[in-house]
Amino acid sequence: MKHWMRRAAALTLALGLTATASAKDTLALVVSTLNNPFFVTLKEGAEQKAAELGYDLIVLDSQNDPARELANIEDLTVRQVKAIMLNPTDSDAASNAARMVNRAGIPLLTLDRGVTRGDVASHIASDNVAGGKLAGDFITEQLGQGAKVLQLEGVAGTSAARERGEGFAQAVAANQLQLMASQPADFDRTKGLNVAENLLAGNGDVQAIFAQNDEMALGALQAVRGAGKSVLIVGFDGTDDGIAAVKRGLLGATVAQQPELIGRLGVEMAAKILAGEAVEAYQPVPLKLITK
Structure with missing residues (x-):
């Protein structure tokens, strides 16, 4: 400095x-x-x-x-x-x-x-670790300890993806959540849809999805709707689209940054x-x- x-x-x-x-x-x-x-x-x-x-x-x-x-x-x-x-x-x-x-x-x-x-x-930057934990704690509040969850990760190698994942892992451990699968979808809505479709097919009893940004959360929402399931989805970033989906009851929550x-x-x-x-x-x- x-x-x-x-x-x-x-x-x-x-x-x-x-x-x-x-x-x-x-x-x-x-x-x-x-x-x-x-x-x-x-x-x-x-x-x-x-x-x-x-x-x-x-x-x-x-x-x-x-x-x-x-x-x-x-x-x-x-x-x-x-x-x-x-x-x-x-x-x-x-x-x-x-x-x-x-x-x-x-x-x-x-x-x-x-x-x-x-x-x-x-x-x-935002405190991404705190944000990831906030998402996991919210899922626990809504579904209770031991809930079955999936995670859509951001771009591998980015500090944001690592830190959000670290914070979510802390919440998973503290709240005894069952992390059934965690896979990158590169912070992208279309990839979020495709990855979520694949994960839902192999994990039919999942209760919640944490997506490390709102774009992936909105992609996951399309996948959940297409599968005819009821799954709590939590995003991250607080984008206009993400917040609108929360207010309409389509997403459970978004951890809002202030870009x-x-x-x-x-x-x-x-x-x-x-x-x-x-x-x-x-x-x-x-x-x-x-x-x-």
């Missing part, structure tokens, strides 16, 4: 910058995918805060492809943007992108998902770094459980 503070302070002194951005100040946001409402909302929050603070903001979509992500980062280092906010496609694979940013001497911030290796000035706030805080932390101000290494964003 001190490394970034010294670098930012020196930059501020050399260019005569203040906390208010100059017309030439450009920040960048590299998003894992914009084919997901959560990340679209995150992007919109970043755009709003950048406009408020007078920064230009470049947004690049990695389309869930680590190779494209690395190419996006390389492009931004050539453009010499002031700071880069990265929402990784894969926490392990993104380490190469992080190191590239570090070598370019550009402050790096991570949003929602972290990177396994690399020098990160600040990580802005707009994550995006806004990312820009705010970047601005503070460039102004030579101290920032926290981890900036937690509150979660809440949304039920009908």
Whole structure:
């Protein structure tokens, strides 16, 4: 952290910058995918805060492809943007992108998902472990200890998937839930449908499904309806579609993140770094459980 503070302070002194951005100040946001409402909302929050603070903001979509992500980062280092906010496609694979940013001497911030290796000035994200446990505890409240559950996991290798799974595992152990199967569906609605169909076929007496994001939860909902079953489904993220499904009684609950706030805080932390101000290494964003 001190490394970034010294670098930012020196930059501020050399260019005569203040906390208010100059017309030439450009920040960048590299998003894992914009084919997901959560990340679209995150992007919109970043755009709003950048406009408020007078920064230009470049947004690049990695389309869930680590190779494209690395190419996006390389492009931004050539453009010499002031700071880069990265929402990784894969926490392990993104380490190469992080190191590239570090070598370019550009402050790096991570949003929602972290990177396994690399020098990160600040990580802005929800407490995914707490959220996963919140989902498991809710299932227990509704169905009692020992309930039979399935889990749809996110993209393997992402910190969000690992942490949400870790929190859910804590709830499974504490509440003696029977985890019948757990399988990745890559945070994708269509994959969530297909994986849930397969899991339902082999686990006919399942009582609940925890999906590590709302897109997979909505896919699971289609699968459950198609199978003619009554299964409690809990999602994660609190997207507009997810919340609407909860309010209609289609999903049992969603663990709501605040993607707009994550995006806004990312820009705010970047601005503070460039102004030579101290920032926290981890900036937690509150979660809440949304039920009908």
